[in-house]
């Protein structure tokens with residue numbers, strides 16, 4: 564084994580560490596300082612989660628079920644629980660009043676005098692842990708309403724102060740917004756700090772890639788089938804171009820591809836029992852991804868309305884989620900809004916007497 568390379572000096576201002584970036588953004592503003600301290604703690608927890616993920620089976624059977632289920636009825640894995648504990652413990656060192664998590668039944672009060680409420684999906688893509696495919700963490704910050712833990716979180720996503728995700732892939736990356744664009748950080752293994760490597764991420768407005776779990780085709784509603792049929796028909800269909808399909812089953816990994824080279828992600832409602840509102844959670848998954856997406860020039864919808872305009876009616880509420888390149892989101896919304904455009908759609912791979920523009 565060779566010695567590690569010496570650390571290169573930051574070659575540009577955008578090579579700032581996360582903490583320096585946060586200090587620069589917060590300046591002397593006390594509300595921003597609370598957000599900055601909270602995000603710094605999120606960064607530390609995610610660094611620790613990255614270490615556990617990188618150890619794989621050396622850290623124990625991370626992908627094994629603990630035997631317990633979360634509030635959604637999903638089986639919890641060892642890593643779901645460890646990631647949740649690391650985040651909660653780190654956020655107890657920040658001005659965080661309330662902590663809500665996909666893995667916790669109710670909102671936890673951390674600091675009575677805290678000013679921030681945090682919602683997390685500690686480990687996104689749990690089914691991929693055992694197969695060494697990228698997983699992630701998703702987080703979202705709101706202003707805390709004193710004495711109202713649940714009310715601090717059941718509000719439209721537009722009220723988020725900040726949101727982001729961390730992807731634990733071949734490298735660990737953080738994608739963050741504080742409401743003024745989206746910046747990309749990479750965890751530098753040489754000194755264990757996140758460094759800003761790109762400012763102002765922009766989702767390309769057009770694309771020829773889509774992501775959906777196609778095994779559910781027969782359960783989808785007509786507008787979703789119509790959109791996917793158009794993509795599958797390629798140059799011979801109404802879109803007159805070929806599309807590529809990718810489904811990683813870790814939303815964070817699918818999102819990271821979309822933030823990098825465009826595309827659209829769909830987890831729609833379907834007719835399976837329990838999927839009337841899809842699978843993904845509005846508070847922990849859809850709202851933060853939607854804020855990032857809009858800040859990067861893309862769109863996020865449940866088919867009818869922008870995700871950021873919707874408030875969950877309970878902590879673990881689900882929502883159909885479609886996000887990505889603007890042009891695709893507009894097209895899907897059009898199919899949902901005007902059924903006459905898609906009413907003649909026939910099952911996949913059969914003839915259909917339909918023309919769509």
Ligand SMILES: O=P(O)(O)OC[C@H]1O[C@](O)(COP(=O)(O)O)[C@@H](O)[C@@H]1O
Nearest residue numbers: 684686687688689776812813814815
């Ligand atoms: O197995 P399915 O139905 O394709 O669902 C995959 C989706 O479920 C999720 O794993 C849900 O997230 P969790 O792993 O946090 O429960 C997404 O990351 C992913 O897009």
Ligand SMILES: [Mg+2]
Nearest residue numbers: 684687688848
């Ligand atoms: Mg998830």
Ligand SMILES: [Mg+2]
Nearest residue numbers: 665684686687
């Ligand atoms: Mg999860």
